[in-house]
Amino acid sequence: MSGLALDLLLQAIPVGFVMFLVLNFGGLLTWVERKQSAIMQDRIGANRASISVLGLRIRVLGLLHPLADAVKMLTKEDFTPARADVLLFKLAPFVSVFFGLAAFASIPFGDTLQIMGREIQLQAVTLNVGILYVLAMISLGVYGLMMAGWASANNYALLGGQRAAALMISAEVAIGASIMGVVMVYGSLNMQDIARGQGQPLLPQFFGAWIPAWGVLTQPAAFILFLTAGIASTKRIPFDTPEGESEIIGYFVEYSGMKFGMFAMADFLETVVISGMTTALFLGGWQVPYLQASGFVFPWGASVALPHLAVVGLQVVSFLTKVVVMLWFLMLIRWTLPRFRYDQAMRLGWLALFPLSVLNILVTALVLLAVGKG
Amino acid sequence: MAYQTENTPADPRHSSRLGLRQRFYVVEVLVGLALTSQHFFVNMWRHTLKVVFRSKSARGAVTIQYPDERRPYSPRLRSLHRLVRREDGSPRCVACMMCETVCPAHCIYIVATEHPNPEIEKVPERFDIDLGKCVFCGFCVEACPEDAIRMDTGILEFAAYDRASMVYTKDTLLALEPAGVDGVPTSPVPIPPSRRPA
Numbered sequence: 001m002s003g004l005a006l007d008l009l010l011q012a013i014p015v016g017f018v019m020f021l022v023l024n025f026g027g028l029l030t031w032v033e034r035k036q037s038a039i040m041q042d043r044i045g046a047n048r049a050s051i052s053v054l055g056l057r058i059r060v061l062g063l064l065h066p067l068a069d070a071v072k073m074l075t076k077e078d079f080t081p082a083r084a085d086v087l088l089f090k091l092a093p094f095v096s097v098f099f100g101l102a103a104f105a106s107i108p109f110g111d112t113l114q115i116m117g118r119e120i121q122l123q124a125v126t127l128n129v130g131i132l133y134v135l136a137m138i139s140l141g142v143y144g145l146m147m148a149g150w151a152s153a154n155n156y157a158l159l160g161g162q163r164a165a166a167l168m169i170s171a172e173v174a175i176g177a178s179i180m181g182v183v184m185v186y187g188s189l190n191m192q193d194i195a196r197g198q199g200q201p202l203l204p205q206f207f208g209a210w211i212p213a214w215g216v217l218t219q220p221a222a223f224i225l226f227l228t229a230g231i232a233s234t235k236r237i238p239f240d241t242p243e244g245e246s247e248i249i250g251y252f253v254e255y256s257g258m259k260f261g262m263f264a265m266a267d268f269l270e271t272v273v274i275s276g277m278t279t280a281l282f283l284g285g286w287q288v289p290y291l292q293a294s295g296f297v298f299p300w301g302a303s304v305a306l307p308h309l310a311v312v313g314l315q316v317v318s319f320l321t322k323v324v325v326m327l328w329f330l331m332l333i334r335w336t337l338p339r340f341r342y343d344q345a346m347r348l349g350w351l352a353l354f355p356l357s358v359l360n361i362l363v364t365a366l367v368l369l370a371v372g373k374g
Numbered sequence: 375m376a377y378q379t380e381n382t383p384a385d386p387r388h389s390s391r392l393g394l395r396q397r398f399y400v401v402e403v404l405v406g407l408a409l410t411s412q413h414f415f416v417n418m419w420r421h422t423l424k425v426v427f428r429s430k431s432a433r434g435a436v437t438i439q440y441p442d443e444r445r446p447y448s449p450r451l452r453s454l455h456r457l458v459r460r461e462d463g464s465p466r467c468v469a470c471m472m473c474e475t476v477c478p479a480h481c482i483y484i485v486a487t488e489h490p491n492p493e494i495e496k497v498p499e500r501f502d503i504d505l506g507k508c509v510f511c512g513f514c515v516e517a518c519p520e521d522a523i524r525m526d527t528g529i530l531e532f533a534a535y536d537r538a539s540m541v542y543t544k545d546t547l548l549a550l551e552p553a554g555v556d557g558v559p560t561s562p563v564p565i566p567p568s569r570r571p572a
Contacts, residue, residue, distance in 0.1 A: 039421070040414045044437040224400070336410040337403065348399075 447557025528553025
């Protein structure tokens with residue numbers, strides 16, 4: 001095999017992994033949503049979709065429901081309103097899903113993998129401005145909603161699209177401002193560098209090597225602000241004013257079949273992206289506590305040497321575990337809180353999240369100056 | 375006396391007024407998350423007990439999976455009617471028309487005929503109940519002087535695709551048995567022709 005083909009193949013590994021990961025998480029989240037909400041509410045949840053194999057009805061805990069959903073969505077009538085802008089109407093769900101999928105590309109899910117004499121960064125796209133890329137992709141996702149709202153030729157859809165745009169702006173500003181604290185602490189816009197920085201010990205002059213400098217410890221306020229704004233940018237409950245099933249139905253009111261399914265999918269994809277972002281920026285990314293490149297080095301002096309592949313495998317598993325925990329937490333929030341009214345969501349974004357984020361930047365700057373890292 | 379504001383939203387002490395803690399969201403959100411996650415973990419633990427350790431008593435959900443399991447029905451439940459039989463299998467009904475008369479929904483239709491036994495006055499030739507009209511008041515059971523009609527079969531699944539199939543005739547009603555323990559039907563559900571698979 002020629003060198004170029006091998007390079008391409010090796011580069012395809014992280015890209016394929018990310019696509020596989022995000023798409024499967026997105027699909028499984030429909031199942032998680034049903035089951036987790038059911039368990040939280042003392043119910044059983046969807047469990048009746050079954051496949052007959054040799055006269056045996058196989059249900060596997062309702063895991064077949066996403067499949068049944070897909071079949072249902074694909075076989076439904078694909079409706080286009082008579083006065084719709086056909087091109088934009090058909091393009092909108094694809095735009096939504098595309099940016100949801102693309103956003104995960106610069107989130108690292110492991111350290112450098114050395115294989116066949118080559119070094120592969122375990123992230124789909126190695127970018128020096130990775131954070132800005134993710135923010136850009138999340139922001140661009142709202143174009144799909146605005147296109148859907150505009151092209152549907154429906155006042156409720158237009159209202160929903162307008163609400164989505166307003167919500168996205170107020171959330172994006174807070175997201176960007178809250179992340180700045182993290183960027184200042186770790187001194188990079190590259191998410192891989194930020195993840196590596198979180199493996200350093202926190203305040204070694206006080207704690208030695210006991211506590212890793214995860215973002216949630218160095219930037220606790222930013223963590224809460226980012227999480228809140230991040231949930232708002234997924235436009236799921238409690239920030240689902242663009243959809244608001246019980247009031248305006250929202251930007252996808254005229255959509256049916258798989259196009260509607262794609263909007264629902266985009267919400268789940270964005271949830272996965274926000275989980276990945278939170279993990280990478282605040283929960284140590286792929287870091288395992290006390291795991292160095294050569295193996296475990298414990299602060300009490302013991303150490304366990306591990307082969308390179310095992311270390312990388314542990315890192316990837318660690319990242320996936322954290323993402324799953326975050327997904328669980330986001331679902332918990334989604335099934336606990338009621339919807340913010342539109343004006344409440346705006347007020348929260350502009351009068352609470354944004355000023356607090358700016359304050360966080362100032363405090364972070366002062367602290368960094370004080371400890372002499374600035 | 376001034377306009378009463380006590381216990382209305384205009385009252386500053388009313389529970390709908392938000393205090394500082396509520397306005398700050400974070401604490402209240404955490405309280406809510408604690409409640410829902412407590413339900414989640416307790417129920418997950420019970421599901422684990424049930425599935426992994428085969429515990430009989432652990433219930434992680436209040437759901438009753440209806441077609442597979444039924445909730446226990448009260449013995450007083452008024453379900454599908456049945457006609458009580460004599461020892462020779464003929465209906466105990468003497469076609470006195472009391473039930474037909476008392477029925478507020480006019481869903482009972484009886485045609486009387488002579489009974490071969492001279493000690494028994496009459497016997498119904500036809501005894502139709504239109505369940506599409508029946509309101510399940512149980513007056514027919516109360517009115518019957520011979521205890522010939524009862525509503526204790528425990529059968530509730532008599533939906534049909536057309537009105538004609540909702541009419542239950544004498545032979546069907548005679549064949550039904552009373553429900554067993556917990557109201558579980560002992561006789562098969564008389565599936566109307568419109569519901570039978572083609």
